[in-house]
Amino acid sequence: MxxxxxxxxxxxxxxxxxxxxxxxxxxxxxxxHNEADASDIVxxxxxxxxxxxxxxxxxxxxxxxxxxIMLNEIFDFCRKRKFESLDEMEWETGACDTYENxxxxxxxxxxxxxxxxxxxxxxxxxxxxxxxxDMMNINLSTVKxxxxxxxxxxxxxxxxxxxxx
Numbered sequence: 001m002x003x004x005x006x007x008x009x010x011x012x013x014x015x016x017x018x019x020x021x022x023x024x025x026x027x028x029x030x031x032x033h034n035e036a037d038a039s040d041i042v043x044x045x046x047x048x049x050x051x052x053x054x055x056x057x058x059x060x061x062x063x064x065x066x067x068x069i070m071l072n073e074i075f076d077f078c079r080k081r082k083f084e085s086l087d088e089m090e091w092e093t094g095a096c097d098t099y100e101n102x103x104x105x106x107x108x109x110x111x112x113x114x115x116x117x118x119x120x121x122x123x124x125x126x127x128x129x130x131x132x133x134d135m136m137n138i139n140l141s142t143v144k145x146x147x148x149x150x151x152x153x154x155x156x157x158x159x160x161x162x163x164x165x
Contacts (some may be wrong), residue, residue: 006054012062013053017046020063024070027125031074032081045073061134068135075113107157115150118143 017024024045028038049069056065108116114136121127121135129147133140 009056009059009062010050010053012059013049013056013066016062016066017049020066021046024067027070028074028077030124031078037077041073041077042070045070048073064131064134071117071135075117104154104158107154110157111150111153115146115153118147119150119154122147 021042024042025038028041029035032038032041045066049066052069056062108119111119117136118132121132122129127135129143130140133143136143
């Protein structure tokens with residue numbers, strides 16, 4: 001069966017979604033700590049990826065392209081959550097926090113969203129620096145320097161917390 005270029009792209013995106021679904025779900029869940037919200041995020045991301053599949057430029061990068069869509073969905077969800085009232089957020093423990101360790105959660109808040117994303121992708125998602133650079137559409141050297149600076153900030157935050165205790 002011959003596929004048109006658009007159909008090939010859609011098929012490639014569908015294959016990535018099926019093979020990586022659990023990974024996307026775990027990533028979303030690590031941010032929102034709620035099964036229903038994580039499922040909604042992945043479903044919305046999958047829908048957007050399939051609808052936009054014709055804009056995928058290179059089939060080889062389908063996995064990275066879909067991953068980026070999922071990250072954008074997660075960050076959009078978390079941004080929207082910030083606008084909810086504090087009363088509602090108090091009832092939901094851990095919403096949009098990624099880490100089990102409270103000290104690490106607090107230290108990560110000192111980082112910018114971009115710095116936090118690099119650390120999460122490198123250490124919690126086990127991605128290579130090259131993949132992170134592709135995903136974030138920045139130079140590899142920029143990823144390396146931001147990772148280095150972010151880790152330095154984290155160490156400083158964590159040592160300050162322990163020095164106060």
